[in-house]
Amino acid sequence: GQNIDQPTEMTATEGAIVQINCTYQTSGFNGLFWYQQHAGEAPTFLSYNVLDGLEEKGRFSSFLSRSKGYSYLLLKELQMKDSASYLCAVRDHNTDKLIFGTGTRLQVFP
Amino acid sequence: GAVVSQHPSRVICKSGTSVKIECRSLDFQATTMFWYRQFPKQSLMLMATSNEGSKATYEQGVEKDKFLINHASLTLSTLTVTSAHPEDSSFYICSAREHPANYGYTFGSGTRLTVV
Numbered sequence A: 001g002q003n004i005d006q007p008t009e010m011t012a013t014e015g016a017i018v019q020i021n022c023t024y025q026t027s028g029f030n031g032l033f034w035y036q037q038h039a040g041e042a043p044t045f046l047s048y049n050v051l052d053g054l055e056e057k058g059r060f061s062s063f064l065s066r067s068k069g070y071s072y073l074l075l076k077e078l079q080m081k082d083s084a085s086y087l088c089a090v091r092d093h094n095t096d097k098l099i100f101g102t103g104t105r106l107q108v109f110p
Numbered sequence B: 001g002a003v004v005s006q007h008p009s010r011v012i013c014k015s016g017t018s019v020k021i022e023c024r025s026l027d028f029q030a031t032t033m034f035w036y037r038q039f040p041k042q043s044l045m046l047m048a049t050s051n052e053g054s055k056a057t058y059e060q061g062v063e064k065d066k067f068l069i070n071h072a073s074l075t076l077s078t079l080t081v082t083s084a085h086p087e088d089s090s091f092y093i094c095s096a097r098e099h100p101a102n103y104g105y106t107f108g109s110g111t112r113l114t115v116v
Helices: none
Strands: A003-005 A009-013 A018-025 A029-037 A044-049 A053-057 A060-065 A070-075 A084-092 A098-100 A104-109 B004-007 B010-013 B019-025 B032-038 B045-051 B067-073 B076-081 B090-099 B102-107 B111-115
Touching: A003 A084, A009 A018, A018 A029, A018 A084, A018 A104, A029 A060, A029 A070, A044 A053, A044 A060, A044 A070, A044 B102, A070 A084, A098 B045, B004 B090, B010 B019, B019 B090, B019 B111, B032 B067, B032 B076, B045 B067, B076 B090
Parallel strands: A009 A104, B010 B111
Antiparallel strands: A003 A018, A018 A070, A029 A044, A029 A084, A053 A060, A060 A070, A084 A098, A084 A104, B004 B019, B019 B076, B032 B045, B032 B090, B067 B076, B090 B102, B090 B111
Protein backbone atom coordinates (compact mmCIF):
# COMPACT_ATOMS: atom_id res chain seq x y z
CA GLY A 1 0.00 0.00 0.00
CA GLN A 2 0.83 3.66 0.04
CA ASN A 3 1.42 5.92 3.01
CA ILE A 4 2.41 9.50 2.30
CA ASP A 5 2.67 12.02 5.14
CA GLN A 6 3.11 15.77 5.29
CA PRO A 7 2.65 18.35 8.04
CA THR A 8 -0.93 19.60 8.02
CA GLU A 9 -0.24 23.30 8.35
CA MET A 10 2.71 25.66 8.27
CA THR A 11 3.10 29.38 8.61
CA ALA A 12 5.92 31.64 7.44
CA THR A 13 6.73 35.29 6.89
CA GLU A 14 6.96 37.05 3.58
CA GLY A 15 10.54 36.97 2.27
CA ALA A 16 11.50 33.97 4.39
CA ILE A 17 12.36 30.39 3.42
CA VAL A 18 10.15 27.43 4.25
CA GLN A 19 10.73 23.70 3.88
CA ILE A 20 7.81 21.33 3.52
CA ASN A 21 8.62 17.71 4.21
CA CYS A 22 7.07 14.59 2.77
CA THR A 23 7.72 11.03 3.87
CA TYR A 24 6.43 8.05 1.99
CA GLN A 25 6.18 4.30 2.14
CA THR A 26 5.20 2.76 -1.16
CA SER A 27 5.28 -0.64 -2.78
CA GLY A 28 6.47 0.54 -6.18
CA PHE A 29 8.10 3.95 -6.49
CA ASN A 30 8.49 5.66 -9.84
CA GLY A 31 8.89 9.34 -9.09
CA LEU A 32 7.67 12.00 -6.72
CA PHE A 33 5.78 15.14 -7.68
CA TRP A 34 5.08 18.37 -5.87
CA TYR A 35 1.96 20.38 -6.67
CA GLN A 36 0.57 23.70 -5.53
CA GLN A 37 -3.16 24.02 -5.08
CA HIS A 38 -5.24 27.08 -4.31
CA ALA A 39 -8.67 26.52 -2.81
CA GLY A 40 -11.23 25.41 -5.37
CA GLU A 41 -8.71 25.03 -8.14
CA ALA A 42 -6.87 22.16 -9.74
CA PRO A 43 -3.31 21.36 -8.64
CA THR A 44 -0.52 22.97 -10.61
CA PHE A 45 2.76 21.18 -11.20
CA LEU A 46 5.83 22.42 -9.35
CA SER A 47 8.52 19.75 -9.56
CA TYR A 48 9.37 16.15 -10.26
CA ASN A 49 12.10 13.96 -8.74
CA VAL A 50 12.89 10.42 -9.71
CA LEU A 51 16.57 10.28 -8.80
CA ASP A 52 18.16 11.27 -5.50
CA GLY A 53 19.22 14.84 -5.13
CA LEU A 54 18.08 18.40 -5.46
CA GLU A 55 16.13 19.87 -8.35
CA GLU A 56 16.09 23.64 -8.47
CA LYS A 57 13.59 25.72 -10.36
CA GLY A 58 13.59 29.39 -9.57
CA ARG A 59 12.34 30.05 -6.05
CA PHE A 60 11.29 26.45 -5.64
CA SER A 61 13.56 23.46 -5.09
CA SER A 62 12.74 19.85 -4.38
CA PHE A 63 14.88 17.15 -2.84
CA LEU A 64 14.53 13.39 -2.88
CA SER A 65 16.14 10.56 -0.94
CA ARG A 66 14.75 7.26 -2.14
CA SER A 67 16.55 5.21 0.50
CA LYS A 68 14.94 7.26 3.25
CA GLY A 69 11.55 7.62 1.58
CA TYR A 70 11.84 11.36 2.04
CA SER A 71 11.37 14.49 0.01
CA TYR A 72 11.10 18.17 0.73
CA LEU A 73 9.96 21.24 -1.13
CA LEU A 74 11.92 24.40 -0.41
CA LEU A 75 10.32 27.75 -1.09
CA LYS A 76 12.57 30.80 -1.03
CA GLU A 77 11.76 34.50 -0.94
CA LEU A 78 8.22 33.77 0.09
CA GLN A 79 5.47 35.91 -1.35
CA MET A 80 1.91 36.36 -0.17
CA LYS A 81 0.67 34.55 -3.27
CA ASP A 82 2.54 31.42 -2.10
CA SER A 83 -0.18 30.90 0.49
CA ALA A 84 -1.72 27.67 -0.75
CA SER A 85 -1.77 23.94 -0.18
CA TYR A 86 1.27 21.96 -1.23
CA LEU A 87 0.80 18.34 -2.16
CA CYS A 88 3.41 15.69 -2.67
CA ALA A 89 2.41 12.74 -4.77
CA VAL A 90 4.10 9.46 -5.55
CA ARG A 91 3.72 7.58 -8.80
CA ASP A 92 3.28 3.85 -8.59
CA HIS A 93 5.63 1.95 -10.88
CA ASN A 94 3.19 -0.79 -11.73
CA THR A 95 -0.09 1.06 -12.16
CA ASP A 96 1.00 4.60 -13.10
CA LYS A 97 -1.34 5.91 -10.42
CA LEU A 98 -0.48 9.19 -8.76
CA ILE A 99 -1.14 8.93 -5.03
CA PHE A 100 -1.29 12.14 -3.07
CA GLY A 101 -0.02 12.86 0.39
CA THR A 102 -2.05 14.48 3.09
CA GLY A 103 -1.19 17.99 1.89
CA THR A 104 0.29 20.98 3.71
CA ARG A 105 -1.56 24.28 4.00
CA LEU A 106 0.96 27.11 3.98
CA GLN A 107 0.00 30.54 5.21
CA VAL A 108 2.37 33.40 4.43
CA PHE A 109 2.07 36.48 6.62
CA PRO A 110 3.34 39.98 5.86
CA GLY B 1 0.80 22.23 -23.50
CA ALA B 2 -1.66 19.46 -22.87
CA VAL B 3 -5.13 20.51 -21.75
CA VAL B 4 -7.88 18.58 -20.03
CA SER B 5 -11.27 20.23 -20.13
CA GLN B 6 -13.62 19.34 -17.28
CA HIS B 7 -17.32 20.20 -17.16
CA PRO B 8 -19.34 21.36 -15.40
CA SER B 9 -17.24 23.46 -13.04
CA ARG B 10 -20.08 23.70 -10.54
CA VAL B 11 -23.30 21.77 -10.17
CA ILE B 12 -26.05 21.70 -7.59
CA CYS B 13 -28.43 18.78 -7.65
CA LYS B 14 -31.19 17.35 -5.52
CA SER B 15 -30.77 14.24 -3.42
CA GLY B 16 -31.57 11.11 -5.38
CA THR B 17 -30.68 12.49 -8.78
CA SER B 18 -27.65 11.63 -10.90
CA VAL B 19 -24.92 13.96 -12.10
CA LYS B 20 -22.49 13.41 -14.95
CA ILE B 21 -19.05 15.01 -15.03
CA GLU B 22 -17.04 15.02 -18.25
CA CYS B 23 -13.33 15.22 -18.85
CA ARG B 24 -11.92 15.69 -22.32
CA SER B 25 -8.31 15.71 -23.41
CA LEU B 26 -8.21 18.47 -26.00
CA ASP B 27 -4.92 18.00 -27.79
CA PHE B 28 -3.74 14.54 -26.90
CA GLN B 29 -5.05 11.04 -26.55
CA ALA B 30 -5.53 9.83 -23.02
CA THR B 31 -5.75 6.07 -22.81
CA THR B 32 -5.88 6.39 -19.04
CA MET B 33 -7.57 8.97 -16.87
CA PHE B 34 -7.72 9.16 -13.12
CA TRP B 35 -10.61 10.44 -11.01
CA TYR B 36 -10.09 12.05 -7.63
CA ARG B 37 -12.35 13.56 -5.02
CA GLN B 38 -11.35 16.14 -2.49
CA PHE B 39 -13.15 17.18 0.67
CA PRO B 40 -12.57 20.64 2.14
CA LYS B 41 -9.12 21.12 3.61
CA GLN B 42 -8.12 17.60 2.62
CA SER B 43 -5.92 16.17 -0.07
CA LEU B 44 -6.90 14.45 -3.29
CA MET B 45 -8.13 10.91 -2.87
CA LEU B 46 -7.88 8.62 -5.86
CA MET B 47 -11.25 7.08 -6.65
CA ALA B 48 -10.63 5.10 -9.81
CA THR B 49 -8.54 4.62 -12.91
CA SER B 50 -10.42 4.95 -16.16
CA ASN B 51 -9.14 2.92 -19.10
CA GLU B 52 -10.29 3.53 -22.65
CA GLY B 53 -12.38 0.67 -23.93
CA SER B 54 -12.39 -1.32 -20.72
CA LYS B 55 -13.83 -1.27 -17.23
CA ALA B 56 -12.57 1.19 -14.71
CA THR B 57 -10.46 0.07 -11.78
CA TYR B 58 -11.79 1.33 -8.48
CA GLU B 59 -9.85 2.00 -5.32
CA GLN B 60 -10.74 0.15 -2.17
CA GLY B 61 -13.81 1.57 -0.49
CA VAL B 62 -15.17 3.33 -3.59
CA GLU B 63 -18.60 2.07 -4.67
CA LYS B 64 -18.46 1.29 -8.37
CA ASP B 65 -22.23 1.17 -8.67
CA LYS B 66 -22.49 4.65 -7.25
CA PHE B 67 -19.66 6.24 -9.18
CA LEU B 68 -20.03 5.06 -12.76
CA ILE B 69 -17.05 5.67 -14.99
CA ASN B 70 -17.12 5.42 -18.74
CA HIS B 71 -14.13 5.92 -21.02
CA ALA B 72 -15.60 5.36 -24.44
CA SER B 73 -13.00 7.18 -26.49
CA LEU B 74 -9.37 8.22 -26.28
CA THR B 75 -10.36 11.78 -25.44
CA LEU B 76 -13.38 11.46 -23.17
CA SER B 77 -13.98 10.00 -19.73
CA THR B 78 -17.13 10.55 -17.70
CA LEU B 79 -17.94 10.11 -14.03
CA THR B 80 -21.60 9.76 -13.08
CA VAL B 81 -22.57 10.12 -9.47
CA THR B 82 -25.77 8.11 -9.19
CA SER B 83 -28.50 8.67 -6.60
CA ALA B 84 -26.51 11.50 -5.11
CA HIS B 85 -26.70 12.26 -1.40
CA PRO B 86 -25.43 15.27 0.55
CA GLU B 87 -22.37 13.31 1.67
CA ASP B 88 -21.35 13.05 -1.99
CA SER B 89 -20.87 16.81 -2.04
CA SER B 90 -17.22 17.28 -2.87
CA PHE B 91 -14.69 18.56 -5.37
CA TYR B 92 -14.10 16.06 -8.17
CA ILE B 93 -10.99 16.30 -10.37
CA CYS B 94 -9.80 14.23 -13.29
CA SER B 95 -6.28 13.88 -14.58
CA ALA B 96 -4.60 12.27 -17.55
CA ARG B 97 -1.12 11.17 -18.36
CA GLU B 98 0.06 13.37 -21.17
CA HIS B 99 2.12 10.82 -23.01
CA PRO B 100 3.80 7.56 -22.12
CA ALA B 101 7.18 9.17 -22.64
CA ASN B 102 6.29 12.26 -20.64
CA TYR B 103 6.22 12.01 -16.91
CA GLY B 104 3.62 14.72 -16.51
CA TYR B 105 -0.01 14.56 -15.57
CA THR B 106 -2.56 17.12 -16.67
CA PHE B 107 -5.47 17.96 -14.40
CA GLY B 108 -8.93 19.15 -15.24
CA SER B 109 -10.17 22.29 -13.56
CA GLY B 110 -12.39 20.36 -11.17
CA THR B 111 -16.13 20.12 -10.50
CA ARG B 112 -17.70 21.39 -7.32
CA LEU B 113 -20.71 19.16 -6.62
CA THR B 114 -23.27 20.22 -4.05
CA VAL B 115 -26.12 17.87 -3.26
CA VAL B 116 -29.08 19.46 -1.49
